[in-house]
Amino acid sequence: MAEITISALCHSYDGDLSDRSRLALKGIDHVWLDGGAYALLGPSGGGKSSMLNIISGLVRPTAGRILFDGREVTDLRPEERNIAQVFQFPVLYDTMSVAENLAFPLRNRRLPAPLIARRVAEVAEMLDLGPLLKRRAAGLGAADKQKISLGRGLVREDVAAILFDEPLTVIDPQVKFELRRKLKLVHETLKLTLVYVTHDQNEALTFADEVVVMSHGELLQAGTPEALYERPSHSFVGRFIGSPGMNFLPCALEGGEIRFDGGRLPARGLAVPGRAKLALGLRPQAIRPAAAPTGIEADLIEVEERGSYRIVDLALGANRIKMRLPEDIPLPAGRFPLAFNLSSTLVYADDQLVGDLTHA
Numbered sequence: 001m002a003e004i005t006i007s008a009l010c011h012s013y014d015g016d017l018s019d020r021s022r023l024a025l026k027g028i029d030h031v032w033l034d035g036g037a038y039a040l041l042g043p044s045g046g047g048k049s050s051m052l053n054i055i056s057g058l059v060r061p062t063a064g065r066i067l068f069d070g071r072e073v074t075d076l077r078p079e080e081r082n083i084a085q086v087f088q089f090p091v092l093y094d095t096m097s098v099a100e101n102l103a104f105p106l107r108n109r110r111l112p113a114p115l116i117a118r119r120v121a122e123v124a125e126m127l128d129l130g131p132l133l134k135r136r137a138a139g140l141g142a143a144d145k146q147k148i149s150l151g152r153g154l155v156r157e158d159v160a161a162i163l164f165d166e167p168l169t170v171i172d173p174q175v176k177f178e179l180r181r182k183l184k185l186v187h188e189t190l191k192l193t194l195v196y197v198t199h200d201q202n203e204a205l206t207f208a209d210e211v212v213v214m215s216h217g218e219l220l221q222a223g224t225p226e227a228l229y230e231r232p233s234h235s236f237v238g239r240f241i242g243s244p245g246m247n248f249l250p251c252a253l254e255g256g257e258i259r260f261d262g263g264r265l266p267a268r269g270l271a272v273p274g275r276a277k278l279a280l281g282l283r284p285q286a287i288r289p290a291a292a293p294t295g296i297e298a299d300l301i302e303v304e305e306r307g308s309y310r311i312v313d314l315a316l317g318a319n320r321i322k323m324r325l326p327e328d329i330p331l332p333a334g335r336f337p338l339a340f341n342l343s344s345t346l347v348y349a350d351d352q353l354v355g356d357l358t359h360a
């Protein structure tokens with residue numbers, strides 16, 4: 001396995017870098033550490049597949065470099081890079097048995113038969129394919145076929161990394177959960193460098209040690225699931241992660257206070273760039289009804305029951321915000337004061353996190 005470094009990566013499918021807004025990748029730097037389990041998360045068209053295909057060598061970047069363990073591979077062909085890639089749809093040979101499909105990447109490299117047999121048995125065991133080894137791939141369902149594709153990715157011991165491009169899209173939810181758990185176990189056992197593309201935040205947050213969020217060809221944040229949840233460094237990440245996502249209140253910094261429609265909060269010592277568009281970012285669980293007046297008053301609009309908690313829609317001045325309230329906390333009716341957890345009340349300037357209100 002290898003550490004993969006990408007440096008100043010830009011890509012345009014027509015080769016023209018002059019119009020930044022049209023680039024599929026807009027100057028990305030990142031290091032994928034050896035043995036890390038990464039999720040590459042973002043909306044459709046954000047550049048995730050382009051990034052994977054550039055790492056594997058299927059696409060050559062218009063500008064920038066890729067290094068495996070410090071060695072430049074930008075100009076190497078896919079077969080020279082030793083990357084295993086698993087795609088959204090199963091890639092296998094229908095006429096071969098499951099065992100032959102799993103063995104194929106190893107036979108191709110002319111590995112000794114006993115080694116091939118050992119690896120095929122190990123991978124089949126990991127993915128519960130043992131009972132199917134002699135069956136022809138053609139007769140199997142979508143989930144089993146995709147397991148074979150995953151197995152073909154995992155079977156080689158010499159790969160620099162395994163890249164998964166939305167591999168569970170065609171799998172139904174119950175099996176999906178099971179396979180994701182299996183992949184996590186496989187990662188823990190084999191310490192592979194894994195990059196797993198998804199646009200599903202639950203998939204990303206449960207699978208990865210580190211989540212990399214991309215949108216519009218930019219890498220917006222890379223961090224642990226907790227960091228992305230608690231301190232999104234870009235407002236897009238705050239909105240994209242969480243259900244519901246982060247609330248954003250347009251605000252202004254005046255006289256040592258953050259002022260927003262519906263309230264104000266002390267913000268002494270907070271420095272923000274001049275002329276920046278400011279917003280307060282608040283997770284729904286950082287908001288609570290207050291027992292005494294706080295200067296922030298909201299009107300109850302709607303309540304959605306979600307089992308052990310409620311999502312409460314509130315009007316705060318002209319803003320609509322969502323509060324996540326555990327079942328055991330009473331919900332006042334009508335208009336009531338709100339308290340914000342200040343360490344989770346984040347300040348964004350032109351969509352970038354600049355601080356919180358803790359020390360105000």
Ligand SMILES: Nc1ncnc2c1ncn2[C@@H]1O[C@H](COP(=O)(O)OP(=O)(O)OP(=O)(O)O)[C@@H](O)[C@H]1O
Pocket residue numbers: 013023024042043044045046047048049050051199
């Ligand atoms: N082969 C291609 N030719 C031209 N443009 C492409 C090609 N592949 C991707 N693009 C464009 O590059 C941008 C990034 O697409 P990419 O497929 O990398 O994003 P993605 O995040 O993987 O999206 P999805 O989740 O839909 O696969 C998009 O604007 C897309 O239209």
